[in-house]
């Protein structure tokens with residue numbers, strides 16, 4: 230008898246092509262609902278090209294519209310916000326959040342654009358800035374820009390019978406990468422400037438991503454890290470100090486609850502692989518200016534980017550609450566439970582039972 | 592850590608009420624698609640009351656329309672077509688198909704109606720007749736009646752983007768019960784005469800139904816059984832002999848492949864229970880004349896019935912092919928694989944590993 234997790238992944242791939250469907254016009258609400266029903270992604274080429282955002286958003290227009298509004302910016306050494314970092318001291322893996330600063334939008338944008346046009350691959354201090362707050366920022370921090378996009382995606386609003394829960398603006402340069410993770414939202418992701426490459430794994434491929442329950446940390450400026458206590462006191466409200474920060478160092482937060490994090494990266498398939506990772510068939514899709522991606526809830530995604538002519542990458546995405554009723558959530562949790570149960574079963578010597586994993590499977 | 596199968600069932604029930612949604616008008620294609628997406632059943636009261644079938648089908652009209660057309664009728668001792676039977680000889684469980692006869696429709700209907708009006712609970716020979724061929728019979732055997740129902744259910748045709756794969760007529764009396772089973776079709780079940788009670792279990796409750804891989808048998812008339820070899824030669828084409836049959840006896844078919852069959856009955860919850868059966872929350876819904884049920888693919892269902900004024904029970908159902916893409920099929924198979932893997936794991940002494948189960952889990 231084949232192992233159930235192996236069977237799940239191979240059966241899924243037998244029944245589903247490892248490609249993202251390409252549409253050339255927006256789906257109707259009903260056509261969209263068919264994708265939601267099967268939890269399958271699609272891309273609509275040039276779906277949003279006519280949005281004011283797509284027509285107008287260059288550095289000058291953004292600077293003029295946003296002016297000196299303070300925005301929250303993630304700062305990391307290499308573009309790795311919310312990512313797994315191996316601590317130099319002891320080789321343990323940590324889930325590390327970015328250092329956060331507040332700065333006037335115009336200054337932030339300037340440093341992004343300047344970085345993109347400079348030939349060196351890092352800024353003066355070597356830091357990467359990314360506006361990626363994911364907290365409905367386009368209707369809050371960036372509200373002056375909100376009129377340039379529709380308040381909802383009509384086919385999604387009609388199909389799902391609800392309005393967007395969050396609308397997020399993402400703005401950065403080539404160097405930022407969002408590490409593999411999943412969200413419990415139906416996601417309509419619209420590329421405005423530059424390009425993004427999405428690497429996708431279906432929820433049933435959970436056993437491939439090597440989810441581990443990790444301690445948490447945060448990047449803090451060098452001096453702060455040196456002086457730091459082990460609690461997470463530094464919350465970025467001392468913006469003047471942090472706008473120009475020195476070296477960023479990982480500060481462990483010993484009080485924070487450990488979090489389950491995917492540690493396998495399909496782009497480095499040999500590292501952190503599980504016994505299942507070789508069965509994964511990552512879907513890859515590149516979004517260009519004006520393209521829209523439907524990323525179904527609970528799909529794993531890793532996102533990297535390339536600036537466009539304007540010297541920055543910018544996208545807007547709409548998150549709609551997923552439906553926890555029906556079997557989708559329960560089935561996804563079940564896969565995870567079976568995976569952890571297998572990890573803990575001593576008679577499988579090829580898989581080690583880590584303390585971290587045991588904790589994550591309550 | 593809770594056992595994954597237990598967690599799956601309890602999580603599902605936490606997120607889904609154990610009731611069948613009641614609609615008072617037909618859903619739109621989009622509303623229907625939302626139910627398909629979550630694999631949740633609903634009933635539409637009086638949805639089909641205006642169908643010609645609902646207005647016209649009494650015994651006289653049916654007799655006149657169908658006349659002497661020969662129809663295929665399932666004959667069983669107690670209304671148990673396609674059911675699990677415990678063999679008297681050795682207590683083994685078998686999956687037993689009905690004896691089949693061909694008889695002129697008018698004769699078949701007469702015996703159903705006569706049985707319903709008689710005070711005894713069995714016919715002369717004690718047999719129960721049920722027209723239940725499930726092979727698109729309304730567009731074939733019963734085609735004279737087909738004009739009395741729509742050729743498709745519009746909201747389903749539009750939502751699913753396909754025509755009905757099979758349209759079936761079901762005609763019998765109080766005594767027939769269809770045992771718990773599942774089908775890989777989206778089912779729209781329309782009650783024309785009498786009532787049906789459906790007992791439903793979601794696919795994730797697979798561990799509750801005590802699926803076992805059983806040998807197969809068929810009811811054959813007593814003399815035939817006595818004379819029978821152990822192969823399944825008797826196919827019901829000797830109709831004159833079988834129209835009036837004596838005792839029906841189970842004849843084992845040793846050559847037929849064994850089949851996985853649900854053996855737990857929510858109406859007799861103590862019998863054939865698994866360690867999970869007590870976690871099941873069967874949904875119950877009674878269809879009355881004119882009601883329509885959406886029974887999602889892969890749901891377990893047991894169906895019993897009560898004749899209406901006309902002395903028979905009659906229903907028409909539409910089967911639409913389910914979508915094997917996406918995760919529905921793969922997830923459902925995964926639950927089954929995990930269940931069988933657990934059955935085979937020696938360290939769980941409370942569950943015995945039966946040879947039958949081992950065979951079914953390849």
Ligand SMILES: O=C(O)CCC(=O)C(=O)O
Nearest residue numbers: 399407412416418532546
């Ligand atoms: O654009 C990115 O960097 C990440 C996007 C993302 O993770 C999301 O939309 O959920």
Ligand SMILES: O=C(O)CCC(=O)C(=O)O
Nearest residue numbers: 761769774778780894908
């Ligand atoms: O009406 C019945 O007896 C059974 C119906 C059924 O099993 C079905 O429609 O799939």
